[in-house]
Amino acid sequence: xxxSKLGRIIDQLTKKEKQTIQGSILSPILDGKDYHLTLxxxxxxxxxxxxxxxxxxxxxxxYKNKISDAQLRLHMSELYRIISLALVLLKxxxxxxxxxxxxxxxxxxNEDEKLYDSQFTxxxxxxxxxxxRNADYHELKFELGFKKGTHISNSNRTRDLxxxxxxxxxxxxxxxxxxxxxxxxxxxxxxxxxxxxxGLLQTYIEHIEKNDLTKIPSIRLYYSGYKMLSTPKEAExxxxxxxxIDELKHLFPDDELQGIYRxxxxxxxxxxxxxxxEYGNISLDLYQEALENKYLMVEGHLSRFTYRNxxxxxxxxxxxxxxxxxxxxxxxxxxxxEQNSAYHFNLALISYHRQDFDTALSSLQIVDFxxxxxxxxxxxxxxxxxxxxxxxxxxxxxxxxxQMYILRKKVIGYHKINYKNIMKMSRKLLKTNKTDRxxxxxxxxxxxxxxxxxxxxxxxxxxxxx
Numbered sequence: 001x002x003x004s005k006l007g008r009i010i011d012q013l014t015k016k017e018k019q020t021i022q023g024s025i026l027s028p029i030l031d032g033k034d035y036h037l038t039l040x041x042x043x044x045x046x047x048x049x050x051x052x053x054x055x056x057x058x059x060x061x062x063y064k065n066k067i068s069d070a071q072l073r074l075h076m077s078e079l080y081r082i083i084s085l086a087l088v089l090l091k092x093x094x095x096x097x098x099x100x101x102x103x104x105x106x107x108x109x110n111e112d113e114k115l116y117d118s119q120f121t122x123x124x125x126x127x128x129x130x131x132x133r134n135a136d137y138h139e140l141k142f143e144l145g146f147k148k149g150t151h152i153s154n155s156n157r158t159r160d161l162x163x164x165x166x167x168x169x170x171x172x173x174x175x176x177x178x179x180x181x182x183x184x185x186x187x188x189x190x191x192x193x194x195x196x197x198x199g200l201l202q203t204y205i206e207h208i209e210k211n212d213l214t215k216i217p218s219i220r221l222y223y224s225g226y227k228m229l230s231t232p233k234e235a236e237x238x239x240x241x242x243x244x245i246d247e248l249k250h251l252f253p254d255d256e257l258q259g260i261y262r263x264x265x266x267x268x269x270x271x272x273x274x275x276x277x278e279y280g281n282i283s284l285d286l287y288q289e290a291l292e293n294k295y296l297m298v299e300g301h302l303s304r305f306t307y308r309n310x311x312x313x314x315x316x317x318x319x320x321x322x323x324x325x326x327x328x329x330x331x332x333x334x335x336x337x338e339q340n341s342a343y344h345f346n347l348a349l350i351s352y353h354r355q356d357f358d359t360a361l362s363s364l365q366i367v368d369f370x371x372x373x374x375x376x377x378x379x380x381x382x383x384x385x386x387x388x389x390x391x392x393x394x395x396x397x398x399x400x401x402x403q404m405y406i407l408r409k410k411v412i413g414y415h416k417i418n419y420k421n422i423m424k425m426s427r428k429l430l431k432t433n434k435t436d437r438x439x440x441x442x443x444x445x446x447x448x449x450x451x452x453x454x455x456x457x458x459x460x461x462x463x464x465x466x
Contacts, residue, residue: 006080007053010043013083018044021086030086036079038062096126097140104147120148133217133251135176142169172216175204179222183263186229190270193413217251220244225263235276238267242282254295261290269309272316273454280317284310291330302333304342308377311346315353316457323350341367345374348381357385372409376419379405383426384458392430399423417452425450425459434463 013021025032025040042062046053059065059072067075092098100123107116123144130137145166178201185196205223207213214220224244228237242264249257268283287310290296296306307330314323327346331339348363364378379402386395402423406416425447432439440463447459 004076006043006076006083009080009083009087010040013044017087017090020090021083024086025082029089030082032079032082035075036082039075039079040083097123097130100126101143101147104144108147108151116151120144131251132253133248134253134256135173135180135218136253138169138172138176138218142166142173145169171207172213172219175208175213176216176218176222178204179219179226180259183222183225183229184259186226187263187266190229190232191413191415193416217248221248221252221260225260228267229263232267232270233274235271235279238264238271238279241267242286254293257293258290258295261286261295265290269313272313273456274451275456277317280313280319283313284317284319284322287313297333301335302330304334304338304371304374307334307342308345308349308374311349312377315349320350320354341374345378348378352381352385355388357389360385372411373415375405376402376411376415380419380422380455383422387426387429387462395426395430399426414452418454421450421453422455422459425453425455429459429462432463434465 010018022037022040022044024030025037026034039058039062042058043053055069055072055076059067059069063072092102100119103119104116104123107119127137127140127144130140145162149162149166178199182198182201185198188194189196205226208219208223214223221241221244224237224241228234228241231237245260245264249260252260265283265286268279268286271279272283287296287306291302296302307327310330311323311327314320314326323346327343327350331343334342344363344366348360348367351357351359351363360381364382367374367378379398383395383398383402386392386398402419406419411419425443428443428446432443434440444460444463447453447456447463450456453459
């Protein structure tokens with residue numbers, strides 16, 4: 001039942017939505033029947049208590065098996081459609097801009113000039129007070145302008161047509177969305193190695209630069225984001241993007257700022273991994289700002305990846321207390337089923353860097369790794385512990401196991417390159433005679449030549465004279 005369409009849609013309802021729908025099923029607009037209300041009431045109570053609910057149980061408890069399974073399926077299908085319609089109506093109730101659009105169209109179709117003019121004035125004023133200047137704003141502006149233009153055209157007042165403004169709005173919508181999607185595509189490519197055809201993007205870039213369209217906030221922010229992501233080695237483009245975020249973030253909604261902050265944080269991490277340690281504190285500050293404003297929360301929870309990354313960055317720049325404080329303070333922000341594993345992973349990471357190897361290994365044993373990247377990150381901690389404890393036989397076996405894991409799990413893109421480089425350089429580290437200056441120098445040069453190698457600093461530190 002829980003995996004059925006009806007079970008899934010009920011599972012996703014908030015407490016307030018359940019109450020509203022329960023009180024509205026019998027209303028004329030939803031046109032539900034008594035049996036729909038009975039079924040809905042029963043299901044929201046039962047699904048809260050049990051994962052295993054069958055149609056047979058529902059038929060027995062509600063209908064005393066007096067209807068056929070086919071009839072029950074029909075009732076469930078009808079209830080699904082009722083809930084779907086209710087969700088659409090609830091969304092429409094919360095969206096005054098959608099209401100404006102519907103009412104303007106209705107009054108125009110009914111040729112009621114008085115109501116049309118009144119609603120258009122209300123809609124225009126509401127748009128002027130729209131808090132954001134993202135692509136959604138330009139879409140609302142275009143739709144309102146288009147309706148106005150169509151109305152004027154039908155009234156034979158062609159001299160008042162706002163065609164240039166409509167054309168400009170369409171450009172702003174298209175360019176803003178294209179740049180935003182290009183930023184996501186570049187980020188996806190860097191992690192998974194998936195290449196994309198960017199179509200007219202270069203034409204858009206030239207058009208932006210030729211016509212000074214960076215004065216449009218939604219274009220300016222994603223234009224500087226695109227430059228940063230497409231030129232990842234240049235720190236100056238990150239600084240420009242960060243400046244634009246600080247100046248324009250009040251013009252974007254929280255869900256969009258989540259992606260914007262992730263673009264900046266991921267670029268910080270790339271620069272940090274290339275040895276620019278000053279970007280460690282910058283990325284932590286970005287994380288802190290995003291956490292305070294809940295930009296990084298997904299359905300009310302902090303991702304275990306974000307939780308790990310923040311602690312890892314703090315550790316990487318030697319901020320162990322900051323890492324530990326964050327790990328304790330934000331454990332409850334994780335999904336309940338992930339809290340124990342993610343907490344002990346962070347604890348293992350911090351303990352290793354404090355040279356408390358016993359605590360690090362015991363913490364790793366508690367963690368239940370179901371994610372490939374978490375598993376590989378844990379294996380790297382184990383690798384370091386074995387090396388620094390001079391457990392070289394264990395380390396050899398461990399590296400063999402890591403190699404098989406990567407092949408078996410098909411780790412791809414940036415992460416595959418990174419972990420293969422870690423293993424390769426670690427094996428060479430084991431075989432290099434530390435008293436042979438020429439051999440040490442050669443390995444140092446090889447390690448430094450690798451662009452994708454998150455453990456570069458650690459590997460080089462093992463080659464330094466003691």
